[in-house]
Amino acid sequence: MPTVKTTYLGELRTESTHLQSGTQLLTDAPTDNMGKGEAFSPTDLLATATGTCMLTTMAIVAQRDAIELSGSSVEVSKIMSQTPPRKVARLEINLKMKTNIVLTAEQIQKLENTAHKCPVSLSLHPDLEQVVSFEWK
Incomplete structure (x- = not known):
């Protein structure tokens, strides 16, 4: 069974869900690599x-x-x-x-x-x- 499911949301952002708990987190590409840097890279x-x-x-x-x-x-x-x-x-x-x-x-x-x-x-x-x-x- 998978541990995490990640979806690409566009604009260099992903949303990951920890399947056991349902906890979610976002990632962004860092500002020094074309991203917004608004979340963890x-x-x-x-x-x-x-x-x-x-x-x-x-x-x-x-x-x-x-x-x-x-x-x-x-x-x-x-x-x-x-x-x-x-x-x-x-x-x-x-x-x-x-x-x-x-x-x-x-x-x-x-x-x-x-x-x-x-x-x-x-x-x-x-x-x-x-x-x-x-x-x-």
């Missing part, structure tokens, strides 16, 4: 997927260890290649972590390792540079 979604995957997998592991990560966030900067072919060349991922307890160095290392091994990150081409930083509060 497909490459923005790649950046978003990487950051949210890291944060979510860390939260799964934290939950198992009775650590609460609510209020944590991730900021992702997407850098496109300057030479053809057009592609995402680099993701700069900054995870700002909040916890309900003071973590040991071992707990922090376990969570950081989890982020680096998230399924989206592991699915990306090795040429796509992923620079990941963590701020623990």
Whole structure:
């Protein structure tokens, strides 16, 4: 069974529906590639997927260890290649972590390792540079 159905709406815009939940989202081509930039671009979604995957997998592991990560966030900067072919060349991922307890160095290392091994990150081409930083509060 398909996961997502996407329809091209014209003017470089698509509408995608997550079939299990019915949640919808729009994409636009970015302004630097003939688009309106009024919604996420497909490459923005790649950046978003990487950051949210890291944060979510860390939260799964934290939950198992009775650590609460609510209020944590991730900021992702997407850098496109300057030479053809057009592609995402680099993701700069900054995870700002909040916890309900003071973590040991071992707990922090376990969570950081989890982020680096998230399924989206592991699915990306090795040429796509992923620079990941963590701020623990």
